[in-house]
Amino acid sequence: MQEQQFVFSLDMLAEATENFHDKNKLGQGGFGAVYKGITRNGNEIAVKKLSAKSAQGNKEFMNEVKLVANVQHRNLAKLLGCCAEGNERLLVYEYFPNKSLDTILFDSEKGRELDWEKRCNIIIGIARGLLYLHEDSQLRIIHRDIKVNNILLDHKLNAKIADFGLAKLFPEDETHIHTGVAGTYGYMAPEYAMRGQLSIKVDIYSFGVVVLEIISGRKNIDTELPHHMQNLLEWAWKLFNRGNALNLVDSKASQVSQEQALRCIHVGLLCVQADATLRPVMSNVIMMLSSSSVTLTNPSNPAFISNSKSYVSTSKSKSSSGFEEYERRTTSQTTSGTTTSSFQRIPSINETSLTQMQAR
Known part of the structure; x- marks a missing residue:
């Protein structure tokens, strides 16, 4: 141009x-x-x-x-x-006439426009966009703010990843770096939110949260629901372990394929595992979502943010004090040639991105 x-x-x-x-x-x-x-x-x-x-x-x-x-x-x-x-x-x-995914997904009436096939297409579209950013583009890019608000829908309800204000170029020869934290409450991976450890697995965690939101038609944190259902990741994990994962599926979604729904929930839980090394890369995610012949490993426990704003691993009975430590940190350290700035603010709690930018 x-x-x-x-x-x-x-x-x-x-x-x-x-x-x-x-x-x-x-x-x-x-x-x-x-x-x-x-x-x-x-x-x-x-x-x-x-x-x-x-x-x-x-x-x-x-x-x-x-x-x-x-x-x-x-x-x-x-x-x-x-x-x-x-x-x-x-x-x-x-311009996208259908605006962002959240405006349809979380609406009691508009949500009915998203039948099961459309939801699957949106999930695959987001995955392909992330695969391009992580592996296929000339630049290796981590988005850092994948959430339903940043997924736009065209006139055919195809997914378009938007808002690259927090995106970061990533060195080809590094598996992770340490950097200042920026993102949105509920979508941030624990190792990034608490230690500033950034890798492509941060986007994959956010993608997993979005997948579970698309399937369930609800926000990752909803304090208006009964207490045991307020945290989507915790609820999804409990249903999965009880063999009742299909109870997660949005009642507004029509023509649901139970086999596909179970596979999508399974993949979503693989993406939000507390251990970042266990989360699949996007190329594997697309394979798992696209082919029923691909065997899925059992997911380990996810990490999620409790109502007290502490990160919790579902394998533990008590909350960590990660966010308290995160707010107290005032020193900088250098890893892989990148300086970590002070952690002075917690992530946004109102779906608006919080930014703590650094020059690349």
């Missing part, structure tokens, strides 16, 4: 969004607000506007531009261009 086609003027984007009018607002995240726009030639676009209150927004902006401009895949949201004028920083994406 030529530069003049990639760079949008602020005036053009203001006109397309009716000066960023609230009626065109599609959503709000840690980066800022997203607006629907219509260009003069009638094309629909989505404009992400950097919040002026975001102290680290410029880093996120440059991170997203550099990364997304260099990756293209059918299951990644396509970046059409950007705008940087004065203090304004904006990203322009293709």
Whole structure:
């Protein structure tokens, strides 16, 4: 794409969004607000506007531009261009009329639009997008914020991974690095949330949480449910061990294949295992999801966040004090040439990404 086609003027984007009018607002995240726009030639676009209150927004902006401009895949949201004028920083994406997955999945009526086949296609689409980021693109990328809010749906309900503001390039010769923590409560792997240990297995853990949410049609933490069901991972693990895993399946989903449902739940639990080394890589995940002839290993216990915001392993009866330790840490250490910044804040608890960025 030529530069003049990639760079949008602020005036053009203001006109397309009716000066960023609230009626065109599609959503709000840690980066800022997203607006629907219509260009003069009638094309629909989505404009992400950097919040002026975001102290680290410029880093996120440059991170997203550099990364997304260099990756293209059918299951990644396509970046059409950007705008940087004065203090304004904006990203322009293709527009998706069905918005993000959470707006349909968690809605009591819209959720019925997602029959079992559509849910399986969404799961596979997310997996293929992550496989591309982890293994098949020229850059090795860890997204760090995989969640239902960041999965967009096109007019055919195909999944598109979006929001690369927290994405991080990963060295080809390293299995993991230590870095500052950024992400969303409920989707963060324990080794990353508590020790800043980052690897592709962090995305795989988040993917596992999303898989269980898609199957169940509920959020990973729901305090309105009975106490024993409030934490999705804990509930799914108990049902699986009791042989009642199908009770997890969303009642709104029609034409459910029990065999496929059991396989998807099994794979989801393999992805959220507390031991990161046991989680499968995305290429194996796709094989397990796509073929009933692939034998699945027994998952070990998952790790999840309790209501007290401590990480818990289901094999233990008491909560760890991981988040308390995480908040107390003030020193830095260097691993694999990457500096670990101080852990001063816990992950977001309201589905908005918390960012603690570093230069790569």
